[in-house]
Amino acid sequence: MTAYRLSAGGLVDRTNRMDFKFDGRTMSGLSGDTLASALLANDQLLVGRSFKYHRPRGIVTAGPSEPNALVTIGQGSRSDPNTKATVAELYAGLDARSQNRWPSLKHDVGALNNLLSPFLSAGFYYKTFMWPAAFWEKVYEPIIRRAAGLGRAVLERDPETYEKVWAHCDLLVVGAGPTGLMAARTAGRAGLRVILADEDFRPGGSLLSETVEIDGMPAPAFAETLLAELRSLPNVTIMPRTTVFGWYDDNVFGAVERVQKHVAQPQAKLPVERLWRIVAKRALLATGAEERPLVFGGNDRPGVMMASAVSTYANRFGVASGKSVAIFTNGGTGYRTAADLAAQGIEIAVIIDSRADADDVAPTGTRVIRSGSVTDTKGKHRVSGIVVERSGFEDTIACDAVAMSGGWNPVIHLACQRGAKAVWSPELNSFLAPDVGNGLAVAGAAAGIYSLAACLSDGAGKAAAIIADLGFSAVSDVLPSVSGEIDPSFTALWYAPGAKAKAFVDFQNDVHVKDLGLALREGFGHVEHAKRYTTNGMATDQGKLSGINATGLLAAMQGISPADVGTTTFRPFYTPVAFGALAGTSRDEHAAPVRKSPLYNWAQKNGAVFVDSGLWYRPAWFARDGERTWRQSTDREVLNVRQNVGICDVSTLGKIEIFGRDAAEFLNRLYCNAFLKLPVGKARYGLMLREDGMVYDDGTTSRLSSEHFFMTTTTALAGGVMSHMEYCAQVLWPDLKVRFCSSTDQWAQMAIAGPKARHVVQALVEDDVSDAAFPFLAAQAVTLKGGLKGRLFRISFSGELAYELAVPAWFGEAVADAAMEEGRAHGICAYGLEALNVLRLEKGHVTHAEFDGRVTPDDAGFGRMVSAQKSDFIGKRLSTRYGLTAADRMQMVGLKPVEADKTFRAGAHLLREGAKPSTLNDQGYVSSAGFSPTLGHDIALAFLKSGRERYGERVVVWDKLGGTETVAEVCHPVFVDPGNAKLNS
């Protein structure tokens, strides 16, 4: 036993014991513990294996920068990999497992890598796995992938819920340590809406680990006094367990709140994590400072910890990190830890001070070695001694823990996330936050102010400045007095000389000093290159401990200032955020809502098999008893429409009501064909171009009165066309008197098509729908039997005698039911998207399979539709340019297989007979293909160079993907009823 729970002290509840598991072993902790402090109390020093060499690793820190103590918490789908034990709040029943080891933490086969380490130098992967290229996919990558990564991501569905919330405040204070608490109090008293966020489950920051007295109270009690006042202020919101991870434009901050990460069984009514976007008029960064590790030989052995962490475990958690602790320091902090340990009765083996002389006072009787250096550590799974060198003399000193202190790095991540670079301070030997303007101020230790009294004062002072800046009046405030402080200043020590073992810089990724030296020698000395070459700072901790040391080492190796090396780029997120939290509620039907047509229930009753079409679910076919494949159902539906009558849901087409004195003029400019003189009561097929002359969308537009038009768009572009029209009306022609709105969801629309369609429609509506009274392209408001008002359009996508009947959405199902009922005697059937597609293909009608953005009206055979008379319309000018009118453009044609049993597939290319497949020989491509039950063989629509001149010619349909070559005859694209007799019957 070395690490153990002290008999008294700490902010833990000794009456509330909690059992938890680590690697299957049951252990006991206290309420108020982190997993790390509980593990230490159980003398579990070894908690993980490093990434590359699988070296045994122990707890190093007591906070979010922890590189080693990463565990998987939870079971099954609730497993959270790579969770830092140092911030994980202990709860009864917590189940943690170590990572990156096999078969066990103590006996890890991967540790063989450690013996191979001379061959696993920086850039190893780049150098070794270069060749042979074929080995990458089959050999190298699987091996690397198996070895890579620490925790394993869970493949099961995440059962937790998450949510996203906006918050607004005058002042966001990031960090509830001494600086942040004082700032929040000052601002709160002045009446500002304050949000105080802290990543810890217990606010207070360093005050929770301090032994000094403030205003005559122990530091934790002082923190509690401040918090009590803040809780009493209605304008102050305290958010514990909340990490502010990012600073974005307009002073918007991203934060994640761990609402239920600390409970064994989350309540379903609450999210497990909550993603906050905080809009702050001002923000104050009071994130404190992170202690810098010392880089010395064997510094990664379990038991080597940050000095401040040793203090925190003793003071806050009542845990001794060892029975005999050696301290290696370059500044006052090591002496503070010595004082803390002495106060708890823990033996101090030695203090090694890298400085020749310093005023710091060690506890009475403590051995202090000045100008000393630790060159190696002893022990296997935990440290048992250190090798100390001073002036050429070497000594081995027994100890069971090492507290190291290399000075302090202000936590300035947020301030550097929007592009401003950290600034080197030679006085403080630290990088400080750049001046980033009014929105974000930095205070306390985050600003390089290390004395506690100065931090309290700076927090209050910076808050007072913000109060004045925002026009509030400050309330007078008496600063608290601090007694018993130790000066934490330090002298930079990037590398402890004389290392006899690997001196690690990045513990998690196993980057040691020599790797950085190699990077420099091989030309990767730029800090960003060195990072990637050595992987320093690329682990899950993102270099919180290692980044600045790497900069210092690269500077020292070149004899330049750290200012000239700089830091790597700071980017969100400060600590990892679960994808679940980022997704929030946007998953499943909330990410892709189910959009149902008003005829959805009707279709379901009639046996529809649905298909996703954007967010819509559209009937693909209506399977009947005995039909085993979609083709059987589709063929039956097609033939029934051609012979009798069918009914199809077309409600998903975009529908736009257009009103106004200039509505006709607006449409005339929007479409390439003429709309100005469209008579009332008539529908017209319209083609919309893009400004570059290519077809954008098509549909029918009907004139219901002189100033009221009704437009339909394709289903896919309903939103796009609406937006395009808004652009045209608002930006291009703001003076046209036109208004429009979408009515896609307001109308249920059904196509009733087939030779017997008129019988069905006439049975439904009062108005006369005979060919004489209601000819092709008629479009009118009608009254249904029983008085319901609807709209009827004589338009046809199938090429049959067809009507489209629109009724208010709410009545859609009843009207469709009635149509089925009235149609039964005429053999009506419901038909789906598949049959619709075959019917239009047989008729040579186009869809977006043809209008793919590269097709002009003339390519598709609509050349004569494009108005030459109109002075202007969208796409007019560029549709006349040479490339769009060239004679060898690909034109739409039909294809029939020469051998009737051969098939086509869309996407196949066209070649001249005997030509080799090549880009040069490419003659065109198939845009749509399918089996025509009417003709009894496959047909296709295709685009072929000068296609309209080549009817009767044979081409090869080359389908590389399907591995087929089919000889086809080029023909007119209308396969059924080219004379439109059916349409006009």
Place this chain on the structure above:
Amino acid sequence: MASLISCPHCGTRPKEEFSIRGDASVLRPDPEASDEAWNDYVHIRANPRGRYREHWQHVAGCRRWLVVERDTMTHEVYSVTDGAVAAREAAR
């Protein structure tokens, strides 16, 4: 890119409510204008570092097209104007 856009009709709203079309400084030429003018209008866009006028639509709000004048480097938004107002001004 800004996190918040102040729509002249709806107030300050998150950028996710908007969609961006692009350069708002190009004006649709007269139908009789030269090939070069039309080619420039349809195909050629500057990619400036600094001030930029863009068309944004408040798709999840008032659905108005807006001219957002912003800085592509600092992401500062200088002004947000209704597209029709801006178009009338440009036509003057």
